[in-house]
Each structure stands twice: as structure tokens, then as C-alpha cells.
Amino acid sequence: MLSRKSKRNNPHNRDSLLDMIPQLPVPAGPLIVLAVLILLAVIIISWMPTHRTEPSPEALAYLGLKDETFDETSPDDVPHKRVWVIANPTKPNNLEAFKAQVNRICQAMTGNEAQWLETTVEDPGTGQAIEAIQHEPLVVLAAGGDGTVRAVAAGMAHSGYPMGIIPAGTGNLLARNLGLPLTLEGALEVAVLGETRRIDLAWLHAERVVVPSDLPAEGGLLRAANASMVRSLPAGLAEPRPDEYAYLVIAGVGFDGETMANTSSKMKEAVGWSAYVFSGMKSLAIERMKATVTIFYPPGSDDVKRVRKRFSPIPRRVTEKIVASQTIGHKNSPTQAIHTEENWQMSVLRARTVLFANCADLPFVKLAPDAVIDDGVLDVIAIDTKGGLVGWLSVAAKIISMGVGLPLGNARKGLGNIVFKQTHKARIDINRAYPVQVDGDAIGTSRTVIARTDPGALAVRVPSRSF
Template identity: 25%
Template sequence: MRSAVIVNPVKVPDRDVLHRTIVDALTAAGWPEPMWLETTVGDPGSGQARQAVRDGAELVFACGGDGTVMSCVTVLAGTDIALAVLPAGISNLLAASLGLTGDVAAGIEVVLQGGRRRIDVGCVGEQSFAVMAGMGFDVQMLVATNDDTASKPVGWLAWFAGAVRHLRDRPMRIRLILDDRLSFNRRPCAVIVGNAGRLRGGMRLLDDAPPEDGLLDVTVLSPRTLGHWLSPGWAVLRRKEVVPCMETFTASRVEIRSNRVQPRQLDGDPIESGKQLLVTVRPQALLLCVPCPTTDPGVATAGGDPSAIQHRVHRVDKRM
């Protein structure tokens, strides 16, 4: 199988070791030597992924952070070219959802075992994402946890610390429109539109987010005080069915309109701030290399009616 490695050199401490590890493993499996394409400051991976497609790659290794993986997802969505994630540096959101670590050898073994799955991708303009998009202060939380502590078992503590730093931020005033049929107003701190639900540090936010059902899961977070944050944080950590200060919905088209400019992110990578976030879904558009057999709940097979809107209100604190 012809393959290409798209690597962010900034994220890799020793490119020679990485190159040798990948080439040796693929050669031992009878694969030809892969193409080697490095990202640049001006291009985090889109141009390299397009070159890999032009040059006949059947599989692309994305070795970098969230930006590199998202760039590859955008280019490969809608093709039959498989994407393999080799997280470099801090584990990115897609790697976390797959249960992958920064062990390159383990990541290559996942590829060689042959596990493949088609998953949905979310779209915001011309960009695509595999895990989640967000609007509001979740962007600051993700940035705040983008360090070594976030990839450790206690990474949720860093995530919570990031939340505490922004407790005094004004909530947004938004209108949330689902599939052009359901529309309502809210005053949340953040809205997250997800395709899979595991954050850094193993924390799950969207447990009911099967990534191949043609639907997007929407989480509206509305805590106002430290006590409000403690309650949903503890409930999410313990995977409780009832989560205070949080509402969830599902739809295939999600539009968020804010009264003022808000920070936004795709797969943990900040994008240009704006007053609107329009998210659509491309069902089963991405061929992804996954552990075989797949037992992780975050990538479990599940069905769903893409035309249906489901509303699951966990609980809204009436004091807010």
C-alpha cells in the first residue's frame, strides 16, 4: 500500500528517529517506503495532503497536533484514502477519541492490523473536523490545557483549571437553530458541536456521540459560578446520566448566532473569532484507521435517523 507521512517538524523532537521507526515497520510488513511531507508555518497540512492524493497515496499518516490532523481530515474527507493518526507532542482530540497515545510504534501497529471505519465529519465553511467544534470559552479551556498535564491521567484537572480562569466571563446571548426547524434562545458560556466525545485527559463530554450516525451532538453549557462548574464537572467525570447546567441536542445542521464576536475552535484548534458558527455534517465521509477490534465506546457502532431531532435536557439550574 502506498502511503504518505505528513509531519509537523515542530512537534517531533527527533525526525530521524521518527522516520526510521515508520520506514522500518512498514518495510517489515512489505509496504513500500512512504512519501515524507513536512508542514510549514503557512501550511499546517492541507497542501501536503493534496500532494499525497495527487501522488497516489492510499493511506496518509498525520503526525502532528490538532491543526495538522484537521487539515488532513479536510482534504481526505469524501475520498477512499485512509487517515492514520500518529499524535506527536500533546495527544490531539481525534487521537484521544481513538484511545491512541504518542507511541508511534503502537500507532503504526493499528494501521497494519487493518482496522478501518468510516466516520462522519463536521463542516464549518471549507474546513472539516472529526471530533468537535466549539464557540465560547471552551476555546480558552482547550488552549489552557494544551500542555503536558493535559495528556496525563489527571488532565481533567487542567481542563477544570482552565474553566475557573474564565468564571467571570460574560455569558453569550445566542440563538440556536437546529435543522432549520427548532430555534430558541440561550445564555450559555459555551456551545460544543461534537462528533465524538472524549477530551484531553480521558474526560468524556459527549458519551452519546457515535461518530457514524449522520448526526451532530450539541452541548450547551450554562454554569455561572464555581459551584455550578463543580456540579457538572463531577457528573461528567463520573459519567452520570444527569448533568447539571448542561443541555444536549442532536441534529444534522446546527447554527449558532451570538450577539457579539466569540472565540471559536475546530478539533481543539482555534479559528477566527466570529458571531456565527454554522456546522453541517457529511455522513461517513472519512475512512479512518482504528484499533481492531474496536471496543472503545467513543467509536462504537450505532445507528440513527439523520432527519430526526432529539432533545435530551439533563437539567438546567433554575437559579441562572
């Protein structure tokens, strides 16, 4: 199983025992409790104060500013470089008023108005980022929701130029994970005067696709924009596949994918974060996945040595179960190996959802206690429930406990189970197609999902002295 330590208990025996527990009839009471807990979390996070930053001396020296206070009388002897803004035109209620406000603040801070590019349905920000890079920008800002942010980030990765964020979406998950202000003035102050932090970018692609995605993949957009002409990748790192999607916070398959697929833009505009709550309630009954999860480690890395110490070879009975389930033995599967090798480890599991987290802070909760956005690894999180809503209430209690810093206890026991594993690359093969999502964007359904990390790929502006 996906665990931090080897367990002597057979996971299949444990599942068998749990399967003997009858599915408990659940009255409306627990449903109301779960809804209240989630809505309470939404209310609490909406009232949390936003962060502000003081400009660092290094940033001031770079900009040529003499004062550490923001005012409209800042000197105009600043570098020729400009602030470029890549905006999703559907997010601000009044795009022209939004542009005017951003221009006024940029004029005051740098002496120049911002340069503007708008996203399109065909390209939600990746090609625009490549275009902005060609103008040697001071900083490139992504103005929109998490979808816009991840698309722009794909173009900015490995470019040598910093990226800033103007949160204008429903979740603004990356902004929250980085401690960015959620106000326009505060976000611009950080983007121009904050410090630069290197964070990881993550990539995901699907195979054995059943329902294709309506969204363009950032890997393909990078090739279309000739990104290799304006950025330099580290030695040994290839350009992303044409079908790879970039993300910065969390991706997954199963319950979370179905929740995102069922959440419409109109619903998010109408009720904000609560839209995910309502869609999630509808997705609670999603069928449990029968899957194999394969954890990969770079050849010769220390992780390989830890694998040798921690994990035994996959028992023959497990290998036989994998083949019998046709999870990876399916005739259309590209997977050939079904045995353990020194740099990877495979587990069979049942789960409602499997997540690949680059970081894991959500409003009020933290899904993975060890997930850090610049540690070079992904946190794979498998969540399973039994007993109907009782199982989901058990999972909710464990997640909320982690979010407030309480001991989690044994997360692998009970009707709601959570297991974790860290890796550079992971793959899940499933018995049938399930919905997939990246940073809140649904990207169709598939039976195979591969996620990987791109360590330190993105330079992003954060509040001064925040890390």
C-alpha cells in the first residue's frame, strides 16, 4: 500500500475484513453535519486576514526605488523593463476598470503602466507567457483563477523571469499556499516588490483515455509557441509531452475529478467556494476504484536505497491479482512490466480518489501533512471510504484534524482511510475510466494517469521574508 513504513498486515486481508462490515444506513443527520463542517471551513477561510508585505531592500535596489513605502510619488528613474499582465478576460467583472486600476498602481510603483495580453479558449495563458518573455519583462503576472495561473506557469517555467499572481478566481489555491494577499493592491505590491522563491511545477498526462479533455494541454501549447527558443531547460530534462497538463497545487482521479467535472462556471460565480461543496455532495457515492499505484524513483538516487530497505518484492499473489484484475494487464495498456524492479514499487489498492499533491493547503484543511511546494517531490494521497456517509465523516474528521494541527492517529484504520507516499513520479492504472482533474480543471476520464514533478522550475514572487 502507499505507506511511509512497511506493514506486516496484508492490505488485502484488511480489505477483506472491512468488506464484511455491512453498509450502514445513514440518516440525514450525518449529511447535514458534513455539509456544516465544510461550509464552516469556507466561512472561516473567507474571514481570514490577507497578508501584506514590506518590499525587500534587494527588490528596491533592483527597481531603483528609494523609499520602502508605496505611494504615487515614487521616482520615475526605474529600469526600462515593464510589468506584463496575462489576464483572463472572463474573471474581472469589469475588465477595463480592472486594467485601469492595475495600470495606476504599476505606474506609481515603476513609472510605467503594465503591458497586457489576454487569454483565449484555445490558449489559456501558456503562449502568452512565451510572448511576454521575449520582451524581457520585469515580472509576468497571471491575473485569473487557478487555471490561468497554471497555464501561465507552464510558459514561465525555466525562463529565468519571475512570475507574479493576481488572484481573481474561486479557489486561488496557489495564492493561499504561498501566503499571497488576496487584494489587488496587496497582490501587485508582492508581485513587483516581493522576493523571488523557486517552487516546483508538476505535470500530468492521461493514457487509455475514454472521454477526452476539452482543455488544451500546456505541453502542446509550449511546442506551438516554440518555447524552446526562449527558455533553457536543465541538462537531462526534456520538453513536456504534447499531452501533458501543468499544475501547481493538486491533481487527482476519482472523487475529486468527478467533483470538478460537476462544478459549472455559473455555479462558481454564483456561490463561490460553496459550489465545490454542493458538487462534492453529489460525488460522494462514486464507485471505489480497483487500481494499482506505481511509485518511481530516479535510478541511483537515495530513494532507491530506501526502497530496497523498506519494501519487499511484490508477492506472487499480488502480481496474480494485478493480472487477474486486468488493471494493468489490459490489452490496450502500454505497461509491460508487472514485477518489482530496483527503482519502483507497486501497490494494489481500493480508493475513492487518488491525489498527486505538489502542495496541499486547502481552505481550513491540509490534505498531506508533509507536502511542501519546493521539496522536489509529489505527495501521493489515496483516500478510501466504506459504510456510506459514515466513512466520509471519518475522512473529514481526519482531514480537519490535520488542518488544525491535531495528531492524526492511525489514518489507515476505520471506515475512512488515508494513506500517503512521496515520490518524484507516480502512475495509477484503474479497472475502468474515472474523471481526472488538475488544479480544479476537469480533463476528461481515463484508466491510466501519470504525474511527475519538475523541481524548482518556477520563480514566483512571494511576500518578503515569508520563507
